[in-house]
Amino acid sequence: MTQKQKTVLIYATPAVLLCIPLWGNRFSEEFDWSPVDFVIGAVLLFGTAFIIDLIQRIIKNKTHKTLLIGAILLLLLLVWAELAVGIFGTPFAGS
Template sequence: MMTQKQKTTMIYSLPALILVFAVLGNLFSKEFNWSPSDFLIGGILLFGTAIIIDLIRRIVKNQTYKIFLCIVVLFILIFTWVELAVGLFGTPFAGS
């Protein structure tokens, strides 16, 4: 069983790990071309999601609601990321 501190560390280290892979991809691959603003937006999205999930985990007592809310937050992150990456839905904030 993981302690509360270990769970919190895991929640915040996953976005950092994803950004490290993005930096490595940007350094070693020509197909991967992120600007500093892309890293800033990615960091805000990933760490903002981690903060929201951590708050849900601490505040919501019902396990079913907790899982449901975390899944909803992750879907919002995925749809936002896809929209910013390729403009799937054609919203103005994706640059379409």
Template sequence: MMTQKQKTTIIYAVPAVLFCIPVLGNIFSDEFDWSAGDFIIAAVLLFGMAFLIDLVQRVIKNKTYKILISGIVVLLLLLTWAELAVGIFGTPYAGN
């Protein structure tokens, strides 16, 4: 069984690894064209999601509710990311 410290480490390590993908892409590829603002928004979204999932894991005791709420948090992150990237909902914050 994993300790709470190990779970927390994994919860925050996953966004850190995901964040490295655009950083390396921006360094080694001409296809990536992220500005500092793009990196800030990505960091806030990824680590905000990690914080919310960590909070859910610590506060909620029912395993089913933990999984359900964590899945909703991830879904909201993906929808927000897609809206900012390509504008699937047509908000003023939509990307190209």
């Protein structure tokens, strides 16, 4: 896989993930995302994609690269869960 293909895949993934709640809002009453929710989701997902792209380009050691990407994805999941349901009870929790 070339670097250009990796970059396209890295940035296409957040776009595809954001299509899920978009379709859900359109066709289901159970989804209730506001435009602000989409902006926050896009910032989180595309910001993570940008950081992963930087790691892919800068870090040469495959082990370090894998560990850093894993840590970034774990951080994304924790922030997303906190915003969604407030697992840590911080002031910006979603519930």
